[in-house]
Amino acid sequence: MKATRGRYGMRTIDGRTVGYFGGIALDTSDRNEPRWAHGRTTLYAVDIASNKPRVAARPAPEDHYRDWLIDASGAVSVTLDIAETNGVWTISTQGGLQLARGVDPTGDVSLVAFGRAGSSVIYRIEDDAGVQRWFEVPLTGGTPQEYLRDVPVERLFVDRTTGNLIGYRTMEEVPRTVMDDPAQQSALTRIFKAFAGREVRLVDWTPGFAKVLLRTSGNGDSGTWYIVDVARRRADPVANERPEINPEQVGAISQVDYTAQDGLGIDGVLTLPPGREAKGLPVVMLPHGGPAA
Known part of the structure; x- marks a missing residue:
């Protein structure tokens, strides 16, 4: 099992740039000697201009760890919770609607992004052989569907202001960059053509x-x-x-x-x-x- 840290995106809120980061909170009850309380991740919202943090989501309970998706308004919209004791995982909306559930003893499950229209959630499961499968489920609930099946994806492109997926790059012999927006796809096609002969x-x-x-x-x-x-x-x-x-x-x-x-x-x-x-x-x-x- 692994605690989830890292970067959860940048959002513009009331004209200010806010970054979302996972980190470990210290017990500061003794101001002279802050100490490690536990290794479960707290989600922080950091005002980039002032470098002032606030807690955006509390850490998971003991023997659990969590992952989050932040929507365009800067709110925690979706939470993944995994139990370290038995590998039971759930993906739920902030309103408590359960979108997906499963069991993975190794805990290799993670949230990826919102779907292209921002109305769905994409999550990833990795099996014991290291093979990753991606699934998409509507935010209103429904049956998860496998996403980009049989497409060897090297990288996903996610809009940092919304958290929505906007495209991907493949791992084929001749890699392709595929954008959902036709105007963006047209622009990249022209740009890449100008650098013909180079990667x-x-x-x-x-x-x-x-x-x-x-x-x-x-x-x-x-x-x-x-x-x-x-x-x-x-x-x-x-x-x-x-x-x-x-x-x-x-x-x-x-x-x-x-x-x-x-x-x-x-x-x-x-x-x-x-x-x-x-x-x-x-x-x-x-x-x-x-x-x-």
Whole structure:
């Protein structure tokens, strides 16, 4: 089992930016010696300008842990509660309506986001083999339905002002970035086309999608960050990850598929040294570090 900490989004409330974070509260009854009371997460709302926190949700009871979704108004809208003793988990609205329930002894259940229209909840379950399945259930109740079934998703894009899902990026051989809003999808299609031949990743965006932050890499590009003005169709580089590596020093990059000695199919990325014939070269092998979140 794991206590849930981390970041729960940013919201604009009465013109002020508020960040929501999970943290461990200390027992301050003795002001001279605050002490650890328990490891269960408290949800805090932090006024970013003043750095003043307030409690947005109390910690779970003993032998439980919780996860939350914050709506556009800054209120806790949905709570996931997991019992550490038997793995029973429930997802409920703030009004007490139970949306989903199950048993997972390892506690690998978490809330992801609100659905595209903000009228549903998306949650994730990971099995013992590490396979993740996502489900969507209406906020008004109903039968959960599997979400993005058979789509290998690398990242979800969530609107930080509402907590609603707005798109995703796939883990296919040629990754796709899929946005729910047709205007956003059209803008990204044009932008990505302008960087043809390079891998382009959407990193962040301003409200209304007026500007987007991208990272590019690939042949002749060791890692560059751009701010794109969508309306003006202008891309300005803002940072180079490796400024001392010139484009002509970046070797050709390609994907390779091969069969291991035990017959397992493996894919990898091959980078060839510039200015050398691709024959009889020494090999530097960098093993993959494994999936991480």
